[in-house]
Amino acid sequence: MGRAAPPSEQAILNRRRQLRGQKRLKFLISTWRTLAISGLAGSLLWLASLPRWVIHRPNQVTIRGNHTLSGTAIQALLPLQYPQSLFRLQPQVLASTLETALPIQKALITRQLFPPQVILEVQEQAPIAKTLCVGAVNPMEQRCILRQDLKPTPVQQGPAGIWLLDSRGRVAPLSSYPHLQTSGKLPTLTVLGLFTPAPPAAQKQLSKTDLAVDSPLMTLTQARQTSWAMMYRQIRQSPIKITTVDWRSANNLILETELGRVRLGPYNESFPEQLKALTRMEKLPRYVNPQQVLYIDLTNPERPLIQVREAGKAGANNQQPSPPTP
Structure with missing residues (x-):
């Protein structure tokens, strides 16, 4: 069998142009992705700071499921500082605090945007x-x-x-x-x-x-x-x-x-x-x-x-x- 002919100089130039084009495309995609993520993060931060999604008073916390334990006692142990952004709220941390400190078997915390509100569902543990x-x-x-x-x-x-x-x-x-x-x-x-x-x-x-x-x-x-x-x-x-x-x-x-x-x-x-x-x-x-x-x-x-x-x-x-x- 005969040897394959080496690529021509023109073919090598075309290959180099193709690789440079691919690199430019990858750079543009990476730059666009970074800008998009940064913009999204900035938008979320801006949204989080809007007054409409911030709770300012304890009466914006609704407590459900408590039959014997008073809502005031539960709310007093919620580690919340007002005003509190709903987007910066940590429901799992709040629930864990209540389940560890009070006779509460289960606590579930959800955020409501319209109107801005925190909803707390509790399951009490009876005192013995x-x-x-x-x-x-x-x-x-x-x-x-x-x-x-x-x-x-x-x-x-x-x-x-x-x-x-x-x-x-x-x-x-x-x-x-x-x-x-x-x-x-x-x-x-x-x-x-x-x-x-x-x-x-x-x-x-x-x-x-x-x-x-x-x-x-x-x-x-x-x-x-x-x-x-x-x-x-x-x-x-x-x-x-x-x-x-x-x-x-x-x-x-x-x-x-x-x-x-x-x-x-x-x-x-x-x-x-x-x-x-x-x-x-x-x-x-x-x-x-x-x-x-x-x-x-x-x-x-x-x-x-x-x-x-x-x-x-x-x-x-x-x-x-x-x-x-x-």
């Missing part, structure tokens, strides 16, 4: 217990402020003396539930020691405000909420009625029950076994007069102990093993 501020001689009269360091913005509630608690460890002041406050139909379970004192730096910052008068600053950590959620799942399965969870001491969790006061030691993985041991003692009143029981010690659930008063000696006591399980 009440918790108190601890530190006063009479805990029922102690008011405190609760601060939670959520991201991106910390939230603050109170001051309040009685708080309602859901099964996940989310709280709100009793005043956030107007109907429950008026009717007085509060949960029967009481939790003491759920809140812990806030760090000194936060306390110092609060002391500069008028709210600091007789209202200590407390905090509720995520670890505490997680522990409570696990604890409550186990408590509600117990056939023994529990009226108070005293968590004020990290070394001794105390339960007030229908059988009397129960000491458990530190809250840990033994808690389910301790509740089972308490269930096995449900017939205890047949053997021991409940008026004579000082407390039941279930620190070791395999060896329950009952502290009883000595007959005829006021203030004296005697420790006995629990009676055999019938």
Whole structure:
């Protein structure tokens, strides 16, 4: 076979012109795309700054789905600064804040342009217990402020003396539930020691405000909420009625029950076994007069102990093993 003839000089020139044309076309397309994107971004920024798509007042936020939790309490925890552009609103951040700070199971936030409005749909989580501020001689009269360091913005509630608690460890002041406050139909379970004192730096910052008068600053950590959620799942399965969870001491969790006061030691993985041991003692009143029981010690659930008063000696006591399980 013969060799292929080399391209002519004219063909090479034509190929070069074709390549230069393609490069110019690609450059023009790239430039047009950049200008289009920049123009679109500028237009959106301009639209976002228009007064017609900015909310200026809290009454431009519509809250739906709340039956017991007041709209005022929900709106107070929305991290919004007015005026607020609807295009700069972050619905997921707002929803996450409400679901983490309040007894709200689900929050859905949508933006409405005509007229400019924020619509918030919530699904409440029913309160199952009440918790108190601890530190006063009479805990029922102690008011405190609760601060939670959520991201991106910390939230603050109170001051309040009685708080309602859901099964996940989310709280709100009793005043956030107007109907429950008026009717007085509060949960029967009481939790003491759920809140812990806030760090000194936060306390110092609060002391500069008028709210600091007789209202200590407390905090509720995520670890505490997680522990409570696990604890409550186990408590509600117990056939023994529990009226108070005293968590004020990290070394001794105390339960007030229908059988009397129960000491458990530190809250840990033994808690389910301790509740089972308490269930096995449900017939205890047949053997021991409940008026004579000082407390039941279930620190070791395999060896329950009952502290009883000595007959005829006021203030004296005697420790006995629990009676055999019938």
